[in-house]
Amino acid sequence: MSLRALATTVFAAGCGLMVGCGTPIERDCSSADTSAAEALPESLSQTGLYADIAADVVVDAAHEFEPRFPLWTDGADKRRWLLLPDGGQVDTSDPAEWVFPVGTKLFKEFALHGVRLETRLTTRTEGGWTAVSYVWSDGGADAARQLDAAPDVADTPHDVPSAAECLACHAGRGNFTLGFSATQLQPQTRADLHDAGVLSDAVEGEIDLPPTALAGLGVLHGNCSHCHNAHRDDQPQATTCFAPNAGEDDDEPVDFTLPHGLASVDDAPVLQTARWLLDGGADSEVIARMSERNTSAFNPSMPPLGTENVHQEGLAAVEAFLSELPAQER
Ligand code: HEC
Ligand code: HEC
Known part of the structure; x- marks a missing residue:
């Protein structure tokens, strides 16, 4: 209504x-189709984000970014990265509708008091966009794919959403991406990303x-x-x-x-x-x-x-x- x-x-x-x-x-949300999420790697270490997961070193190709209007989620600490496929570029010729190439991965890590709890992944595959979270093990050696909701992880109040619940928010936009857009990135960040070849066209303005x-x-x-x-x-x-x-x-x-x-x-x-x-x-x-x-x-x-x-x-x-x-x- x-x-x-x-x-x-x-x-x-x-x-x-x-x-x-x-x-x-x-x-x-259980009627939502999440079969594609079941085809994603079972461990975060297999997704290509990390050069050295134990040492918390991400690959050079991962671009860290921060949206200017973040989602609240009870004040958890977050880090986010964009990882494009080799030679891939975000098509920004229409500033309002950025198009991400097949193979794009976006990550969002949630931590509380310095302890990593989950890392979320959205990825564009041939069949469309898919989303799932990876829940960190005790000690933070790796994180495991989590299809169902996981409330109160690691004895904290933090709830990990199910793969189906991701869609409730992310499928609300055609390109699934809510924090990496002309509106969400600062002008200087947009300029830097264009210089680095990540964005196809310069997106200027405030x-x-x-x-x-x-x-x-x-x-x-x-x-x-x-x-x-x-x-x-x-x-x-x-x-x-x-x-x-x-x-x-x-x-x-x-x-x-x-x-x-x-x-x-x-x-x-x-x-x-x-x-x-x-x-x-x-x-x-x-x-x-x-x-x-x-x-x-x-x-x-x-x-x-x-x-x-x-x-x-x-x-x-x-x-x-x-x-x-x-x-x-x-
Ligand atoms: C996950 C999806 C979701 C998000 C995020 C969300 N809403 Fe809603 N909102 C709904 C749904 C579903 C309803 C209908 C429930 C109802 O009618 O009571 C609703 C109803 C409302 C209504 C009543 C009028 C209406 O359109 O039915 C207001 C006002 C509202 N939301 C404001 C907000 C504000 C402000 C925020 C952000 C702070 C927000 N919502 C975030 C899903 C959402
Ligand atoms: C209540 C709505 C909501 C739910 C549920 C949700 N997200 Fe998000 N997500 C957002 C918003 C809004 C942003 C952008 C703002 C930010 O990051 O603070 C975002 C950002 C992200 C990002 C960074 C890329 C981007 O779109 O900006 C990833 C990756 C992500 N979410 C994955 C997931 C996954 C996987 C799930 C399910 C396990 C999930 N999200 C559940 C709202 C949601």
Whole structure:
């Protein structure tokens, strides 16, 4: 259901935030096809990321990167790498839709208090994109492919998602890649990657927004837009689990996307959504859902997956942005 439709339901039926109303959220991703993940190497040491896994040395060809609007995931420490196939290049001729060659691998490592917990892999194969996590052994000698969800790994609160749950977020974009894009990389990083031959075309420009807006909208882009975007249901590997618009006739879905191609920000879906929220008073719905963590099938807290603690800094950034959006823009 769209936010507009939901707000109408809520206000018309008078059901408050804590009262069950609406369609229950589909949390079971087991119907998603993860057979390709079963064909991936069983150990992280076999994926090509490491020159020396024991010494924690990655291969020279791995490009470490950091998205400017990261996913919160309860503040875990992360490192991320892009590994292209030999001679491969990211086709950035369309700045909004970067195309990664078959054989591309992207990695994301999660650690807490200096201990590596899991390393996630997304890879483009002939048949499409595949995602799976590798869970580190005690002592950190290697990590093993993990198809099912693994809650509370290594006696920490950290939960490793199942291969099917990866799709709930990553299949929300056609190229599966959420943190390596024109919007997510700083201008200097883009320039360096182009100089190094990683990006086919130079992608210049900066998102033209004042700092408060950039921070608030960035939180929404980085933590919400993979699920809440107008094109999610049309993607080749779309899944219905955790899909806000699944099965709904939704002409104007809530969209938290900053322009991927650094195009005019005025038309960015996320700004239109923000203005609409303020207009209808539904901005409090966003704040309320971000301010809690629950597992209710109705009115679940947001995001509904991958976090157990409220992202206080992100919440404050979104609140600041919504309160500063000038009155004439509403
Ligand atoms: C709750 C949504 C969510 C889930 C579930 C999720 N991811 Fe991600 N992932 C993201 C977002 C957003 C980013 C980019 C921001 C960042 O890295 O902080 C990302 C980044 C990554 C990256 C770095 C490349 C990129 O896309 O930027 C890899 C690799 C990755 N995830 C793999 C996985 C795998 C494998 C799983 C399942 C085991 C998984 N993710 C589950 C949201 C999710
Ligand atoms: C893993 C996918 C996923 C992510 C990530 C996610 N949401 Fe949602 N969201 C949903 C689903 C599914 C629903 C529908 C559940 C309902 O109607 O109560 C929903 C509903 C909502 C609603 C109620 C209106 C509507 O469209 O149905 C709001 C507001 C919302 N989300 C805000 C957010 C915000 C803000 C974030 C990021 C901080 C976020 N969501 C991240 C899946 C997601």
